[in-house]
Amino acid sequence: MGSKLMTAAEAVALVADGDHVAIQSMGTQATPMTLVRELIRQGRRELTVTCVVGGIGVDWLAWKGCMSCFCGPIVSMEAFGLAPGFRRGVEEGRIVFEEYSETGILARLAAGARGLPFQITRGMIGTDLPALLPDAVREIEDPFSGERVLACRALRPDVCLLHAHRADAKGNVQYRGGTIWPDVQSFPKAAARTIVSVEEVVSEAEVRRRPHETVIPHFAVDAVVEARHGCHPTSFFPDYTYDQAFHREWVAACREPERALATIDSHCAAATQAEYLELIGAAVARTRDWAEQA
Amino acid sequence: MTDAAREPTGVSAASAPSAAPAASAAEVMVVALARLLADREQVVNGAASFIPVAAILLARETHAPDLVWLASAVGLDARPRRLPDSTLEAPLWHRAAMHMPQLEDFWSYATNGRWLGTFCVRGAQIDRFGNANNSVIGDDPQRPRVRLPGSAGLGDMGSLGKRLLFWTTTHDRRTLVERVDFVTCAGWLGGGEERRRKGLAGGPEAVVTNLCTMDFEPRTKAMRLVSLHPGVGLDQVRDATGFDLLLPAGEIPTTPAPTAAELALIREKIDPDRVIDKEFPG
Numbered sequence: 001m002g003s004k005l006m007t008a009a010e011a012v013a014l015v016a017d018g019d020h021v022a023i024q025s026m027g028t029q030a031t032p033m034t035l036v037r038e039l040i041r042q043g044r045r046e047l048t049v050t051c052v053v054g055g056i057g058v059d060w061l062a063w064k065g066c067m068s069c070f071c072g073p074i075v076s077m078e079a080f081g082l083a084p085g086f087r088r089g090v091e092e093g094r095i096v097f098e099e100y101s102e103t104g105i106l107a108r109l110a111a112g113a114r115g116l117p118f119q120i121t122r123g124m125i126g127t128d129l130p131a132l133l134p135d136a137v138r139e140i141e142d143p144f145s146g147e148r149v150l151a152c153r154a155l156r157p158d159v160c161l162l163h164a165h166r167a168d169a170k171g172n173v174q175y176r177g178g179t180i181w182p183d184v185q186s187f188p189k190a191a192a193r194t195i196v197s198v199e200e201v202v203s204e205a206e207v208r209r210r211p212h213e214t215v216i217p218h219f220a221v222d223a224v225v226e227a228r229h230g231c232h233p234t235s236f237f238p239d240y241t242y243d244q245a246f247h248r249e250w251v252a253a254c255r256e257p258e259r260a261l262a263t264i265d266s267h268c269a270a271a272t273q274a275e276y277l278e279l280i281g282a283a284v285a286r287t288r289d290w291a292e293q294a
Numbered sequence: 295m296t297d298a299a300r301e302p303t304g305v306s307a308a309s310a311p312s313a314a315p316a317a318s319a320a321e322v323m324v325v326a327l328a329r330l331l332a333d334r335e336q337v338v339n340g341a342a343s344f345i346p347v348a349a350i351l352l353a354r355e356t357h358a359p360d361l362v363w364l365a366s367a368v369g370l371d372a373r374p375r376r377l378p379d380s381t382l383e384a385p386l387w388h389r390a391a392m393h394m395p396q397l398e399d400f401w402s403y404a405t406n407g408r409w410l411g412t413f414c415v416r417g418a419q420i421d422r423f424g425n426a427n428n429s430v431i432g433d434d435p436q437r438p439r440v441r442l443p444g445s446a447g448l449g450d451m452g453s454l455g456k457r458l459l460f461w462t463t464t465h466d467r468r469t470l471v472e473r474v475d476f477v478t479c480a481g482w483l484g485g486g487e488e489r490r491r492k493g494l495a496g497g498p499e500a501v502v503t504n505l506c507t508m509d510f511e512p513r514t515k516a517m518r519l520v521s522l523h524p525g526v527g528l529d530q531v532r533d534a535t536g537f538d539l540l541l542p543a544g545e546i547p548t549t550p551a552p553t554a555a556e557l558a559l560i561r562e563k564i565d566p567d568r569v570i571d572k573e574f575p576g
Contacts (some may be wrong), residue, residue, distance in 0.1 A: 127453065
């Protein structure tokens with residue numbers, strides 16, 4: 001089997017305009033930002049984006065006009081507040097926010113992952129969310145007990161973007177310390193194509209020394225991109241924490257659209273991860289010290 | 295906030311041998327919320343929940359040593375060194391007994407009805423019947439005047455039979471409203487038995503704000519004042535509430551002021567960096 005190693009540019013060329021892209025993200029955590037910047041560099045348009053908790057990555061895609069829909073439960077930079085570009089995009093009608101509860105979107109992905117027509121949840125019952133989702137969520141009756149539950153239609157994104165600790169060239173993807181957040185477990189099973197950036201590419205022999213750390217099998221992976229510190233400015237447990245200074249400066253820059261766009265452009269101008277790491281300079285060392293924070 | 299609220303509160307507190315120093319609004323909220331958490335209860339916190347996390351840590355240090363806490367729905371019985379700058383990021387899971395995978399584990403334990411029964415909720419709007427909105431402000435949800443962050447787990451927790459404890463640091467007419475613009479988190483819906491008729495167990499039990507503690511009158515399920523925080527007047531609460539708040543029978547109690555021991559725990563052990571005060575800028 002051939003190598004799946006690619007540059008970020010080659011991998012992101014697998015994403016087409018109009019695709020539904022599921023992007024790993026948990027607020028300020030674990031977002032494959034190197035791949036997100038590459039989507040922006042390549043000028044993708046009309047993307048529908050799904051995240052479990054969208055953060056700065058969704059905000060950048062929104063500012064740059066790359067997305068027309070967010071399909072998920074929340075977009076928030078947690079302590080740094082709402083994602084300003086995304087929020088404005090929705091308020092001005094340029095972006096549709098198709099809002100689900102967490103179990104709602106996870107049920108849709110679980111159905112996609114299993115090849116089932118739908119999965120059910122008891123979440124969202126009694127809320128105003130289902131009424132806005134007539135094509136994706138319907139109340140049905142449990143054929144055994146008669147209880148009302150919500151059927152959540154299968155979601156099969158065109159492509160998913162993930163970040164992991166290690167992978168081999170064949171595409172076996174490893175996480176140190178297990179996968180905590182739901183996206184890594186569900187996205188690659190539901191999405192038609194899977195692109196994974198990793199902190200480090202290792203040999204297959206090295207992968208075989210730690211099979212318990214392999215969480216995605218090679219057959220479900222289409223592209224592997226080496227990107228050290230590839231989640232910056234979000235965190236990647238346990239390797240590095242989120243860049244608080246970067247997020248604060250980002251929120252400040254968002255007060256003036258030109259400054260926000262200039263910030264994105266200057267960071268997306270770096271053609272390689274090495275160039276990007278040079279650009280962010282001291283942030284690499286600053287965010288590597290988990291112990292200091294924890 | 296009146297000046298009186300910053301003073302040591304109540305005759306008994308002022309004259310007690312270990313008179314407590316003046317508590318900040320955030321500290322009063324932390325203590326009020328902590329006292330609502332029972333020992334052996336199982337509680338989960340969400341993002342940007344500094345006051346609930348401080349309350350959980352305080353409850354564990356005082357009356358609820360066996361409180362079960364799943365920090366940010368990941369870290370089982372975590373022992374953070376201090377309240378960190380995020381209630382979602384890994385510093386909160388410090389020295390946890392388990393990092394719980396969310397997809398198969400957390401959502402199974404949280405949805406099957408036996409575990410993780412309590413959730414602390416902040417809504418941009420909370421209404422008279424304990425419904426909360428974190429989605430949109432305005433009449434048209436497709437074209438909102440303000441797009442809020444979104445449901446996250448709120449749209450689940452309100453429907454899954456949890457004991458919901460609401461909190462907000464902004465008790466005003468924009469937050470405490472007659473009817474939310476959008477129900478993100480199902481509370482008592484239209485009041486009375488509507489929630490039960492929908493087949494939903496659990497529900498909102500209490501609301502802790504910067505001014506007072508409230509609950510829900512058992513028959514109508516309308517929000518009801520329980521106690522005014524030290525130094526806060528009834529008119530102040532009425533003026534700041536966007537609906538007709540029910541009152542308790544008899545004299546209106548004052549929320550017991552934080553004790554010197556509780557304040558020492560908050561200031562020296564739980565939150566030496568004063569993260570909770572960031573909830574009250576200026």
